[in-house]
Amino acid sequence: DIQMTQSPSSLSASVGDRVTITCRASQVISNDLAWFQQKPGKAPRSLIYAASSLQSGVPSKFSGSGSGTEFTLTISSLQPEDFASYYCLQYNTYPFTFGPGTKVDIK
Amino acid sequence: QVQLVESGGGVVQPGKSLRLSCAGSGFLFDGFVMHWVRQAPGEGLEWVAVASFDGRQTKYADSVKGRFTISRDNSKNTLYLQMDSLRREDTAVYYCACLMTPGYWGQGTLVTVSS
Numbered sequence: 061d062i063q064m065t066q067s068p069s070s071l072s073a074s075v076g077d078r079v080t081i082t083c084r085a086s087q088v089i090s091n092d093l094a095w096f097q098q099k100p101g102k103a104p105r106s107l108i109y110a111a112s113s114l115q116s117g118v119p120s121k122f123s124g125s126g127s128g129t130e131f132t133l134t135i136s137s138l139q140p141e142d143f144a145s146y147y148c149l150q151y152n153t154y155p156f157t158f159g160p161g162t163k164v165d166i167k
Numbered sequence: 168q169v170q171l172v173e174s175g176g177g178v179v180q181p182g183k184s185l186r187l188s189c190a191g192s193g194f195l196f197d198g199f200v201m202h203w204v205r206q207a208p209g210e211g212l213e214w215v216a217v218a219s220f221d222g223r224q225t226k227y228a229d230s231v232k233g234r235f236t237i238s239r240d241n242s243k244n245t246l247y248l249q250m251d252s253l254r255r256e257d258t259a260v261y262y263c264a265c266l267m268t269p270g271y272w273g274q275g276t277l278v279t280v281s282s
Contacts, residue, residue: 094267103262147211151267
């Protein structure tokens with residue numbers, strides 16, 4: 061199975077900060093990577109697919125990049141509604157695998 | 168308005184069975200591959216299973232293979248997850264989702280496996 065790692069596992073940031081989360085795959089997955097946001101007690105929300113394509117309705121402050129084994133999710137200017145956990149998912153090979161998540165909280 | 172609504176969760180004893188349903192509306196249900204994803208209390212997301220557009224092709228996580236069966240009835244716009252031989256470690260919120268594009272998720276249904 062493909063293993064996914066995320067760094068950092070958590071971070072504290074201030075409103076207005078630029079935040080970058082990294083996701084690494086244990087083998088090459090092309091650009092078959094998605095990002096999700098989840099707030100406590102809520103269902104996940106899809107943000108990005110194909111490593112860098114924004115889902116419909118997702119604000120442009122979110123961006124994704126990368127290919128192969130290393131990927132990043134960037135939030136250009138953190139807002140109060142962005143404090144949440146973020147997960148990556150590889151969908152190149154079954155079984156699909158999620159990263160362990162990155163929790164973004166308020167500094 | 169796009170909706171995915173899961174149902175069928177509850178408390179069940181170890182070794183018993185449960186069937187989850189996910190009703191889709193507001194989009195072309197049979198145009199999308201559908202997945203089940205679960206989240207144990209306080210834990211991260213775990214991919215569980217997938218059904219192809221017509222349900223003929225399915226894949227499973229190793230943790231549920233041989234115990235869970237995913238299926239779909241496109242005439243009813245509904246996805247199912249038959250869960251047999253349930254274990255305590257299957258306790259989780261179960262979500263149905265179109266994981267890639269267009270990225271729809273249901274609100275989840277809680278399954279608790281406990282004696």
